[in-house]
Amino acid sequence: MKTKVLLAVAALSYAPLLMAVDEAAYPKEKVAAFVVEKLDLTSLPSAFRPKKEKGKKTLADYGFTAQRMDENEATIEAAGGARRLAIKVLDQKSSGIYVCVAEPGENGGETKAQSVVLLKRKNPNALLRGRESFREFAACPVIGGSDSATNSYGD
16 A cells, blocks of 8 residues: 555656656747758658658758748748748647648649648657648638538538
8 A cells, every 4th residue: 555655656746747848848939940840741641741762751851941931930842942831830739739731832823732730749859740630720721621512512
């Protein structure tokens, strides 16, 4: 019985330390630069990720460079301008960062693809891994998605 109480006290004493580490996992400033540096590009939805190549994971590994960067937005481009991606930070929580990833059209035309992605990492040294999110943001509307489906039902 004493051992169980001792283990419980030890676990509770380490809880604040674990919480502090979790909160420090994502920066509060220059979030777009953090995402560009730490993003595992191979974890993005298929519309945005390049063909997988051995040993390559980050934007820099695949030859992408930042063309424009501010606090919460970045535009990155592949070598030779072959491909562009726009990343916009939508929301940030201790559990992850919601971003809008978009592939702009030719010459500033209509966006080809766009998706809300939740970025997370398992520890402070890991890369950010993304998965498509069903959470909706006005700043990242679904392209040709739910509005047209709603209208086809006469709503």
